[in-house]
Amino acid sequence: MQVEAAFTDLGGGPLELRMSRSSPGRYSLHEFAKNVYDVQVIGADGRELAVTRPDPYGWTVVQPGPAVTVRYKVYGDRIDGTYLAVDPSHAHINMPAAIMWARGLDDRPAALTFVPPANAHWQVATQLHPGANAFEFTAPNLQYLIDSPAEFGPVSIRQFEVNGRTFRVAVHHTGTAAELDGFVKDVEKIVRQEGAIFGDYPSYEPGTYTFLADYLPYASGDGMEHRNSTVITSSGSIRASRDNLLDTVAHEFFHNWNVERIRPRSLEPFDLERVNMSGELWLAEGFTEYYGPLALSRSGLADLTMTTGTLGQLIATVVNNPGRTVRSAEDMSRMAPFTDGGRTNDRTNWPDTYISYYPFGGAIAVALDLSLRGRSGGRVTLDDFMRAMWQTHGKPGGTREGYVDHPYTIDDAEKRLAEVSDAQFAHDFFVRYIHGREMPDFSRLLQPAGFSLVRVNPGRAWWGDLRIEPRDGALISSSPLANTPAYQAGLDNDDVVRRLDGTRVSSSEDIAAVLRRHKPGDTIAVEFADRTGAVSNVRVTLVEDPQIAMVPAESTGTSLTPAQRAFRRAWLAQ
Numbered sequence: 001m002q003v004e005a006a007f008t009d010l011g012g013g014p015l016e017l018r019m020s021r022s023s024p025g026r027y028s029l030h031e032f033a034k035n036v037y038d039v040q041v042i043g044a045d046g047r048e049l050a051v052t053r054p055d056p057y058g059w060t061v062v063q064p065g066p067a068v069t070v071r072y073k074v075y076g077d078r079i080d081g082t083y084l085a086v087d088p089s090h091a092h093i094n095m096p097a098a099i100m101w102a103r104g105l106d107d108r109p110a111a112l113t114f115v116p117p118a119n120a121h122w123q124v125a126t127q128l129h130p131g132a133n134a135f136e137f138t139a140p141n142l143q144y145l146i147d148s149p150a151e152f153g154p155v156s157i158r159q160f161e162v163n164g165r166t167f168r169v170a171v172h173h174t175g176t177a178a179e180l181d182g183f184v185k186d187v188e189k190i191v192r193q194e195g196a197i198f199g200d201y202p203s204y205e206p207g208t209y210t211f212l213a214d215y216l217p218y219a220s221g222d223g224m225e226h227r228n229s230t231v232i233t234s235s236g237s238i239r240a241s242r243d244n245l246l247d248t249v250a251h252e253f254f255h256n257w258n259v260e261r262i263r264p265r266s267l268e269p270f271d272l273e274r275v276n277m278s279g280e281l282w283l284a285e286g287f288t289e290y291y292g293p294l295a296l297s298r299s300g301l302a303d304l305t306m307t308t309g310t311l312g313q314l315i316a317t318v319v320n321n322p323g324r325t326v327r328s329a330e331d332m333s334r335m336a337p338f339t340d341g342g343r344t345n346d347r348t349n350w351p352d353t354y355i356s357y358y359p360f361g362g363a364i365a366v367a368l369d370l371s372l373r374g375r376s377g378g379r380v381t382l383d384d385f386m387r388a389m390w391q392t393h394g395k396p397g398g399t400r401e402g403y404v405d406h407p408y409t410i411d412d413a414e415k416r417l418a419e420v421s422d423a424q425f426a427h428d429f430f431v432r433y434i435h436g437r438e439m440p441d442f443s444r445l446l447q448p449a450g451f452s453l454v455r456v457n458p459g460r461a462w463w464g465d466l467r468i469e470p471r472d473g474a475l476i477s478s479s480p481l482a483n484t485p486a487y488q489a490g491l492d493n494d495d496v497v498r499r500l501d502g503t504r505v506s507s508s509e510d511i512a513a514v515l516r517r518h519k520p521g522d523t524i525a526v527e528f529a530d531r532t533g534a535v536s537n538v539r540v541t542l543v544e545d546p547q548i549a550m551v552p553a554e555s556t557g558t559s560l561t562p563a564q565r566a567f568r569r570a571w572l573a574q
Ligand SMILES: [Zn+2]
Pocket: 225, 251, 252, 255, 285, 288
């Protein structure tokens, strides 16, 4: 993509042109400068100006004069919420991946003109403010500009109104108009359901909220929230992947309150030049991860089986992962710069020490909602907490567009919880489950709603979910988790298991066959060679496969009491 950016009214002094290193809503570094080349800076007199490279992300014009125009090319070929994708079918633009900006000019408005390729019948869908014609747009400042992705291509646009707000669904896809019409009806149900949780919708600055969706076989799966829009991408189609696509819609739309306006202070304003660390992602992402499936359930777009499966997965992830004993929910949130799209070349022990703040925060939301409902006889719910957060931190808005004037700290969140419950309960909950490493008693909390946690494989002997590659023997290709019998018996990464219970083994099937002959509590012999070749003989005591699932109590043969029925209906509308 060819980009040209003009900077005028420069007051003297060097002009520091920058490519962003991070993108709002992503928490690791992405180094968008890596795809920028053929950079030319032209002065007011039409002559090319000298630039220096102070660092890999910057081009400094030492003597810019009153105005400069910078021209560059930028490459992009990934359709998702973070990057740029330009191909004959469209230009899918995440602004940080495409736009060079200048330090110190953050408060200046920007005007954008999109120029389509010759003969392309493209239009622009974006949360940018509309301008004089269909290809011209404006942004009030840099924060807003960078937060405004654009889909520039053959998009189909649908529109609906709820409570005086206009919602647009702009989709670039390969399906039919009728499929899109049906899909948009479901999107509207989600918009109504989530609006009911907060009581009202934000005032969308350009006058509309826009869903920007690319459902294309060559797209990567993603969802990314913005103030007045969201980018949703998938290789699935409306016809084949409707439930998945709606799940992402429900998650991303909830963000137009939670994180975009109910905003952690740690992310406000978003710093484009460094990684943005937040200890509150268990709430910003995790609670959103809980409310997405909840909204689907309450609006009738997910049945009891689907909802139970999704919520159960959040709980199971946390219950069975030893990571929760070494990092709190707050600590997990602070890992995002390494895990949210970040890559490592070296081995990490994250399977033992890290749980994503999405399911972790989602499980905390389940526990908090059920606790509030339980202790108040259903009069107070997590919806009340979210509304309190919205009223105090989100709804007052910002004096500058694109900014939030009352972002919250973790202590603010505890105060809002105290307002809807009491100070002792709120403090205790935060100390134990947010700052601390305790795990809520999910079985006890789920019981009043008529759900149980059960073993997925009752009675099955288990020594750990080991990744095995067939060799001359069975190679353990990634470290067994520290809380598994295999690890406790001394097995580790790169060990080659030769004999199990006296039987020669060389594949995961061989190992499974041996384990099937045993029951939990049995102790069996293991012969293995470690990475140095040294051979050991140890004994491992098998346990019952710990994998759990959440199930409706009626599926285990117990019938629901009227109180359980009412609790469940009030919670899930099921
Ligand atoms: Zn999210």
